Amino acid sequence: QQPVQSPQAVILREGEDAVINCSSSKALYSVHWYRQKHGEAPVFLMILLKGGEQKGHEKISASFNEKKQQSSLYLTASQLSYSGTYFCGTGVVSGNTPLVFGKGTRLSVIA
Amino acid sequence: GAGVSQSPSNKVTEKGKDVELRCDPISGHTALYWYRQRLGQGLEFLIYFQGNSAPDKSGLPSDRFSAERTGESVSTLTIQRTQQEDSAVYLCASSWGQTIYEQYFGPGTRLTVT
Numbered sequence: 001q002q003p004v005q006s007p008q009a010v011i012l013r014e015g016e017d018a019v020i021n022c023s024s025s026k027a028l029y030s031v032h033w034y035r036q037k038h039g040e041a042p043v044f045l046m047i048l049l050k051g052g053e054q055k056g057h058e059k060i061s062a063s064f065n066e067k068k069q070q071s072s073l074y075l076t077a078s079q080l081s082y083s084g085t086y087f088c089g090t091g092v093v094s095g096n097t098p099l100v101f102g103k104g105t106r107l108s109v110i111a
Numbered sequence: 112g113a114g115v116s117q118s119p120s121n122k123v124t125e126k127g128k129d130v131e132l133r134c135d136p137i138s139g140h141t142a143l144y145w146y147r148q149r150l151g152q153g154l155e156f157l158i159y160f161q162g163n164s165a166p167d168k169s170g171l172p173s174d175r176f177s178a179e180r181t182g183e184s185v186s187t188l189t190i191q192r193t194q195q196e197d198s199a200v201y202l203c204a205s206s207w208g209q210t211i212y213e214q215y216f217g218p219g220t221r222l223t224v225t
Contacts, residue, residue: 096142097159
C-alpha cells in the first residue's frame, strides 16, 4: 500500500524550516527519501532503517518512528536549492527491495 | 563515474505500436529496477532484477509489459500494443548487492502514446 505524504505542497521563504511526513499502514523495515527537481531523476537523500534511527545530511535530517510506521524529513534554514518534490519510498523487508513511493510533497523555496 | 543511462530520452508512438526502452545501470550494480511515473504522481514499481535470480514481475500492470536483463548489465523494457494510459516517464534505477542500498536513478524515458 502506498505511503501517505503530508503536506502535499508547501511554500517557504529562504531560511524557514519545514517538516515532511510519510506514514504507512504496513510494518516498515526501511524508509528512503529522494528529491526530484522538475524534469530530472530523483536524487537520493538518505535511508532510515528499522530501529528508529535519525540521520542527518547537511541541514536536512530525518527520523523514523517504528511504532507509528512514520518517517519525518526535516529541512532547516531552507535554501533556494531545496526546491523540488520530495518522495518517501518504503521497504518492508531487510534486503534490497523495490520501494513503494508516496505521491510526493512539492516544496517551493522563494527568496 | 558514469551514472545510470536510459534511452531514448523521449519517445512518441502511435497507439497499438510496440516500444522498447533501454537502461544501462552503473557498472557493478547487481540490482536493477524499473518504475513508472505518471504526471504529478509518485513512482510506481514495475519489475526488479537481482543478479541471476528470477525477476520480481509483480508490478507489471498487464501482460503487454515485459522486461529482460542481460546478466548484470543492460535491461530492456518492452511495451506491446501501447495504449494512451501507458504515457508516462519510465525510470530505471540500480543499486549494489542484496542488502539495502540507495537506488540510483537514470534520467528516464518520457513515453507519449498518441
